[in-house]
Amino acid sequence: MASQGHTALVTGASAGIGRELAKLAAQDRRDLVLVARRRDRLEALAAELRAAHGVAVTVIAADLGQARAAQEICAQVEAAGIEVECLMNNAGFGSFGPFVRMERTRQLEMIDVNIRALVELCHLFLPGMLRRKHGHILNVASVAGFVPGPNMATYYASKAFVVSFTEGLATELRGSGVSATASCPGPTATEFGDIAGNKRSELFRRGVAEAAPVARHAYRAMLAGRVVAIPGLMNKVLALSSRFVPRALLRSGVARLNRPRQP
Ligand SMILES: NC(=O)c1ccc[n+]([C@@H]2O[C@H](COP(=O)([O-])OP(=O)(O)OC[C@H]3O[C@@H](n4cnc5c(N)ncnc54)[C@H](OP(=O)(O)O)[C@@H]3O)[C@@H](O)[C@H]2O)c1
Incomplete structure (x- = not known):
């Protein structure tokens, strides 16, 4: 087709x-621009996606850690005559451990x-979406x-x-035909835990979601124009608790989750 x-x-x-988000967009017969290192x-x-869905990729x-990356991506997209309807800012990583012991360059x-990169890509692609009075931005945040x-x-x-920026942006965009959505997943089985080094933390022992349903939740929320989308009951409870639980309790609770797993 x-x-x-x-x-x-x-x-x-x-x-x-991100890989699952790309598959969902291709299933909906959207052409794709795929970005990563x-x-x-x-x-x-x-x-795989060209063969399965007949889309252009x-x-x-x-x-995206390089200063000019976002501008160069935008220039390549424009040179190819591509109009981006959905911008999905999903790339990201974490690192686990006491702040002072971690490499400064890695933090930066x-x-x-x-x-x-997320802010810059939004700023580069929004004007086209606003001109066409149609578009979606999905920013993958986290619980x-x-x-x-x-x-x-x-x-x-x-x-x-990312949550705060997206909420502010979504409100500015009301009535423009363009939406902005922050997806806020909890622990998910991807390469994230290996790269961050927190796979063996208490947090990752307590129910890890699969990437495909997490991506589906985010993708649907984006198309529906929801502002903040949190998949899973436990993640919703954690997000909600941040409004009612005293900050000191939250800090010590998360410190317990973010410690190496006891044998
Ligand atoms: N997994 C979780 O528990 C979890 C929970 C909440 C939120 N999230 C968020 O979900 C998003 C996706 O993470 P994931 O769980 O799918 O992790 P993942 O499997 O490690 O995928 C991360 C993706 O980001 C790309 N990336 C990382 N650094 C990059 C850079 N400097 N330039 C360009 N691309 C870069 C990676 O591609 P290359 O290495 O090829 O560049 C990879 O495609 C992230 O924003 C993460 O913070 C994850």
């Missing part, structure tokens, strides 16, 4: 939730990928965005930024 000509750009499409993985996914290998890279995160302090704070 031929594609509909609507294009979704997915960052972090080489693995985990690992070109081989993106090319393999592109070939453009691969852009880029490191996290801010660049999780925050800077971590609702609470302080001892032992992952920079990561939790980066996701708090």
Whole structure:
């Protein structure tokens, strides 16, 4: 079946939730722009999606930790005459451990990928969406965005930024035909835990979701124009508790979850 000509750009499409988001968009016959560092993985996914769904797929290998990455992605997309209807800012990573012991460059890279690139891509692609009076932005945050995160302090704070930024943006965009959605998953079985180093924490022992349903929840919320979308009952409870539970209790509760698992 031929594609509909609507294009979704997915960052972090080489693995985990992003890979599943790309599959969902292709199933809906959206053309795709796939972004991540690992070109081989993106090319393999592109070939799979072209064959299965007849969509056009453009691969852009880029490191979103680099200052000019977002502008270069936008320039490549425009040069190819592609109009992005759905921008899915999903790329991100965390790192686990006491802040002072972690590499400074890694903390700053996290801010660049999780925050800077996300904001810049929104700013680059929004004008086109507003001109066409149609579009969707999905920013993948985390339930971590609702609470302080001892032992992952920079990561939790980066996701708090994404939730707040997306809520502000969504409100500005009301009535424009363009929506902004923050998806806030909890622990999910992807490469995230290995990269962050928190796979063996208490948090990951308490019910880990699969990437496919998490992506489906986020994708549907984006198309429905929901502002904040939290998959799973426990994650909803955690997010809600941040409104009622005293901050000191929240801090010590999350510190207990974010500690190496007891044997
Ligand atoms: N898994 C969880 O427990 C969980 C929970 C809540 C929220 N999240 C959020 O969900 C999003 C997706 O994570 P995931 O769980 O699917 O993890 P994942 O399997 O590790 O995938 C992360 C993706 O981000 C890309 N990425 C990382 N650094 C990048 C960089 N510098 N430049 C370009 N792309 C980069 C990776 O691609 P390359 O390595 O090929 O560049 C990969 O495609 C993240 O924003 C994460 O914070 C995850």
